[in-house]
Amino acid sequence: MEKGKESLGLTESSDSGLGLVMFDALLAHFAGHEHAPDLDPSLIKAMRHEFESSEFFGQDMRHLWMMLESVVTKSMCYPGINEDRINLLNLACGYCEEGAVLPAFWGRTGKKVHQFSIDLRDAEIDKAKRRYALTEKIFRKAGLPNVSELSKSSQSVEFIADDAIHLAEYGQIPSQFNVIFIRHQNLWHDRSTWQRIYDFALNRLTDEGLLIITSYFDREHHLALDLIKMLGGNVLVSERNHLSRELSYPGKSIDRHVAAISKNK
Ligand SMILES: C[S@@+](CC[C@H](N)C(=O)[O-])C[C@H]1O[C@@H](n2cnc3c(N)ncnc32)[C@H](O)[C@@H]1O
Numbered sequence: 001m002e003k004g005k006e007s008l009g010l011t012e013s014s015d016s017g018l019g020l021v022m023f024d025a026l027l028a029h030f031a032g033h034e035h036a037p038d039l040d041p042s043l044i045k046a047m048r049h050e051f052e053s054s055e056f057f058g059q060d061m062r063h064l065w066m067m068l069e070s071v072v073t074k075s076m077c078y079p080g081i082n083e084d085r086i087n088l089l090n091l092a093c094g095y096c097e098e099g100a101v102l103p104a105f106w107g108r109t110g111k112k113v114h115q116f117s118i119d120l121r122d123a124e125i126d127k128a129k130r131r132y133a134l135t136e137k138i139f140r141k142a143g144l145p146n147v148s149e150l151s152k153s154s155q156s157v158e159f160i161a162d163d164a165i166h167l168a169e170y171g172q173i174p175s176q177f178n179v180i181f182i183r184h185q186n187l188w189h190d191r192s193t194w195q196r197i198y199d200f201a202l203n204r205l206t207d208e209g210l211l212i213i214t215s216y217f218d219r220e221h222h223l224a225l226d227l228i229k230m231l232g233g234n235v236l237v238s239e240r241n242h243l244s245r246e247l248s249y250p251g252k253s254i255d256r257h258v259a260a261i262s263k264n265k
Helices: 003-007 012-030 041-053 059-075 101-106 122-140 164-169 191-204 218-230
Strands: 085-091 112-119 156-161 177-182 205-215 233-240 257-263
Touching: 012 041, 012 059, 012 101, 012 122, 041 122, 059 101, 059 205, 059 233, 059 257, 085 101, 085 191, 101 112, 101 177, 112 122, 112 164, 122 156, 164 191, 177 191, 191 205, 191 218, 205 218, 218 233, 218 257
Parallel strands: 085 112, 085 177, 112 156, 177 205
Antiparallel strands: 205 257, 233 257
16 A cells, blocks of 8 residues: 555545545535535436546546645644635646645535636636636536526635736735645746745745645755745645656656645744
């Protein structure tokens, strides 16, 4: 059994069990939680089956979910524990494969999640919007209400094409976030830009908030942690993700390292 799964008490065979947990959380997310109508159980069963066999929410997303469970538990930090709403920011989100999974994860205990995802590249944000809409469509097949038409106070998902730092100029965006996620941070590519992004992220975290970063390769991860510490971040957990999928480039893999960081109070 892989080490990451062991630490969560999950066995190889429970990977599909996890898929169902993720399915239920996505269903609740797209149903707007308390707005969930009585759904036809046979339809839900068929959808679960379809979900299980679909490539759309493949192994990377299940492993992302397990990685988050693991790192959040080990951090002993529970963002938004005393609030009924989580403000979630996905910085430099790219095409945002995790656009529906993240709000489902943070909303799994019934909290309302307001998610903002931002990337510099318009084309990536267009893809992210399309992917999220497609996911929503899959779940709407079960007869769920149109969540985007529900009250904005319930939950929201927004994708923004801009420089992360410009978020400060968007009046309607929260000034503080309970969770900030940066998947495959890119410090190696441009240190000064990423210094600005980390500084921005640490300044935007609530006192109990969590910044979670992942990295493709070892050296980039360690350099990022050094920089984040220098900027005042408190690294609560950093681990090599044993569920990480190897890429063709030697030493690189999907979510190879993950770290959970709080700001020094
Ligand atoms: C390595 S990619 C990771 C993308 C995505 N998070 C993923 O895991 O696939 C780094 C991303 O950072 C984005 N980026 C770089 N500088 C940025 C900035 N100043 N503001 C917002 N996004 C930025 C790039 O457009 C790119 O999509």
